[in-house]
Amino acid sequence: xxxxxxxxxxxxxxxxxxxxxxxxxxxxxxxxxxxxxxxxxxxxxxxxxxxxxxxxxxxxxxxxxxxxxxxxxxxxxxxxxxxxxxxxxxxxxxxxxxxxxxxxxxxxxxxxxxxxxxxxxxxxxxxxxxxxxxxxxxxxxxxxxxxxxxxxxxxxxxxxxxxxxxxxxxxxxxxxxxxxxxxxxxxxxxxxxxxxxxxxxxxxxxxxxxxxxxxxxxxxxxxxxxxxxxxxxxxxxxxxxxxxxxxxxxxxxxxxxxxxxxxxxxxxxxxxxxxxxxxxxxxxxxxxxxxxxxxxxxxxxxxxxxxxxxxxxxxxxxxx
Numbered sequence: 116x117x118x119x120x121x122x123x124x125x126x127x128x129x130x131x132x133x134x135x136x137x138x139x140x141x142x143x144x145x146x147x148x149x150x151x152x153x154x155x156x157x158x159x160x161x162x163x164x165x166x167x168x169x170x171x172x173x174x175x176x177x178x179x180x181x182x183x184x185x186x187x188x189x190x191x192x193x194x195x196x197x198x199x200x201x202x203x204x205x206x207x208x209x210x211x212x213x214x215x216x217x218x219x220x221x222x223x224x225x226x227x228x229x230x231x232x233x234x235x236x237x238x239x240x241x242x243x244x245x246x247x248x249x250x251x252x253x254x255x256x257x258x259x260x261x262x263x264x265x266x267x268x269x270x271x272x273x274x275x276x277x278x279x280x281x282x283x284x285x286x287x288x289x290x291x292x293x294x295x296x297x298x299x300x301x302x303x304x305x306x307x308x309x310x311x312x313x314x315x316x317x318x319x320x321x322x323x324x325x326x327x328x329x330x331x332x333x334x335x336x337x338x339x340x341x342x343x344x345x346x347x348x349x350x351x352x353x354x355x356x357x358x359x360x361x362x363x364x365x366x367x368x369x370x371x372x373x374x375x376x377x378x379x380x381x382x383x384x385x386x387x388x389x390x391x392x393x394x395x396x397x398x399x400x401x402x403x404x405x406x407x408x409x410x411x412x413x414x415x416x417x418x419x420x421x422x423x424x425x426x427x428x429x430x431x432x433x434x435x
Contacts, residue, residue, distance in 0.1 A: 145346075
């Protein structure tokens with residue numbers, strides 16, 4: 116019988132995986148949307164509409180936001196604002212595959228961020244599984260990819276995005292420890308992102324693009340609705356709830372699969388072909404994820420015991 120703790124952990128993993136699938140589907144849709152509309156404008160309206168929906172649905176809870184929760188939500192909003200701006204701008208200079216791969220580097224950063232910021236030393240399986248996942252995602256991303264223009268600029272912007280996403284996971288995990296309300300955190304986070312990015316759009320995109328560029332055609336309406344309801348509202352809610360029941364290092368591995376799902380959706384619509392490199396990437400990712408889930412210490416598997424291990428030592432090793 117599954118224990119309550121294990122059940123909540125599985126629920127958290129499912130929520131994070133569903134959010135990852137949603138974000139994976141967003142790469143192609145977002146790429147097509149920002150080809151027709153200003154990039155920051157698209158992000159701004161996504162988050163503002165999502166914030167309004169949360170605010171209306173949970174009005175009684177939202178008006179009771181305390182100072183601590185407001186500060187926590189603001190920090191998450193600022194970090195997520197940086198992530199979306201740098202990722203979206205990076206997507207204009209490099210392909211979706213490379214953008215997704217570089218973004219996924221936060222799964223390697225998270226254990227070390229936790230170590231630097233909070234003194235939580237990563238386990239060997241955290242590091243090994245993260246590295247394997249990044250290698251696998253790299254193979255998936257470069258499979259069939261062509262050389263892009265402005266690669267250095269796009270890669271630099273996207274690497275900055277990976278840092279922001281890593282910080283979001285770490286901060287969200289810590290804020291859950293302080294018992295901040297999930298819906299209040301989500302509302303403040305969505306509102307901060309929506310307001311800041313909309314302001315940036317009005318300040319930097321409107322003068323160059325003109326007001327006509329802000330008109331959403333019928334073809335773009337459905338894309339914006341999908342990006343708002345599925346890739347923003349649901350995915351952000353699933354992530355913030357999932358992180359409540361999942362360790363930060365474990366969550367980073369699951370969320371890093373966003374790039375893989377991005378390629379899968381590209382295959383389904385015919386924009387990506389299955390290659391040996393792609394299969395190799397999937398295989399390495401599976402091994403890395405398995406190591407994380409089973410919490411296997413690879414080094415100990417090859418370590419020879421020079422002397423019998425006492426019951427006390429065995430108990431200590433099990434606890435570690």
